[in-house]
Amino acid sequence: MNSAFPFEWILAIRFMHQARMQTLLIMAGVALGVSVIVFISALISGLQTNLFKRTLDFQAQIIILPPKEISRPLHQAGDGAMLATLVQPRAQRLQSVDQWQTVLAQVAKMDGVSVAAPVVAGAGFIVRGEANKAVGLTGIEPETYLQLIALNSKIIAGTANITGTDMLVGLDLAKDLGVWTGDKLNLQTASGGTATLSIRGIFDYGNSGMNSRSVYIALRTAQSLLDLAGGVTSVEVNLDEPFTAETVAQTIQAQTGLKVDSWIATNAQFFSALEAQSMSNTVIRFFVGLTAALGIASVLVVSVVQKSKAIGILRATGTSRQQILRLFLLQGALTGLIGSLLGAFVGWLFLIAWRNIAINADGTQLFPITFDPMLFVYATVGATLVGILAALFPALQAARLDPAVAIRG
Secondary structure (H helix, E strand, O other): OOOHHHHHHHHHHHHHHHHHHHHHHHHHHHHHEEEEEHHHHHHHHHHHHHHHHHHOOOOOEEEEOOOOOOOOOOOOOOOOOOOOOOOOOOOOOOOOOOOOOHHHHHHOOOOEEEEEEEEEEEEEEEEEEOOOEEEEEEEOOOHHHHOOOOOOOHEEEEOOOOOOOOEEHHHHHHHHHOOOOEEEEEEEOOOOOEEEEEEEEEEEEOOOOOOOHEEEHHHHHHHOOOOOOOOOEEEEEEEOHOOOOHHHHHHHHHHOOOOOHHHHHHHHHHHHHHHHHHHHHHHHHHHHHHHHHHHHHHHHHHHHOOOHHHHHHHHOOOOOHHHHHHHHHHHHHHHHHHHHHHHHHHHHHHHHHHHHHHHOOOOOEEOOOOOOOOHHHHHHHHHHHHHHHHHHHHHHHHHHOOOOHHOOO
């Protein structure tokens, strides 16, 4: 067995050297295919990671809400007469999550939950002189909420650690009102609540709508302004594994009877787009692999025809069918392996070039692309296996050749 292995290697390399132009061309084809797979896979992975980060950094993965109020029609009893009623949907009032402290403690103890935070959200107005701006108020406890949302990373002035007399405003809102950190603003709500708060920090989400409408204040301050003493409008939750959010949300809803939304359910179109991207990547990989396999198979089929006499002589001198089979399988494996190593290197060069080309106006990357070593390993192993599978038919064809017929032919 030990003497047979070097013999097959020597013959495989010799056959590849004799048809070196064909071998180089198919290796180049494999290399190009692997480089495309590596580049496209890394690109799509980086894009999806960036989209996930932008979605999850500024959105709770699970939101627990009070159930919606439902209008109930009143039916009047009559003497067998039919009574038609028109029921209009009820305007939803700002209401608190029932027994939210118990719900918060219960959810925080669940497996996989990393942080749970109470939130009060409602509408208000900021008044400064003659300026009047409608804003969305979010009452938070900084010690928990800042673990939930990556707000700290978006603070461009001041700090996000607010107290009962502080507020955080967006950059566009600050510009519209002509204020900065340390200035005071008057907050008002429809329920009649008023408060004068100091600007503790200014954030920039990179989104004009968020920057011009969002205001963060302390939880107790929001409860007072929105006439929601001791209550919260939602309990927001983050998990160790974000993709389990829908399962965990259904569990919480079953246990509490409250309305529970997961980021997966509320971003259904986003997930559809990601699935389409992943499917496109899979289709590209399949056809690139199929093209490489057909190329390797065609070269080896030609090699069997060209080397039929040599194969006949080898069989006549005692070379077994299994050795001939391994000989051509080895050629396919070597073609796939060498081509894939070259392709992985070329793909790496493509990714470096992309990093230098795809940049924002401020010089930062359009989106980060990480060089995952396992991607190169998978591409190399996959191309080698494709080479072996592509060589299977030509190898069987060569192993079945009758020595006498091959020598005469």
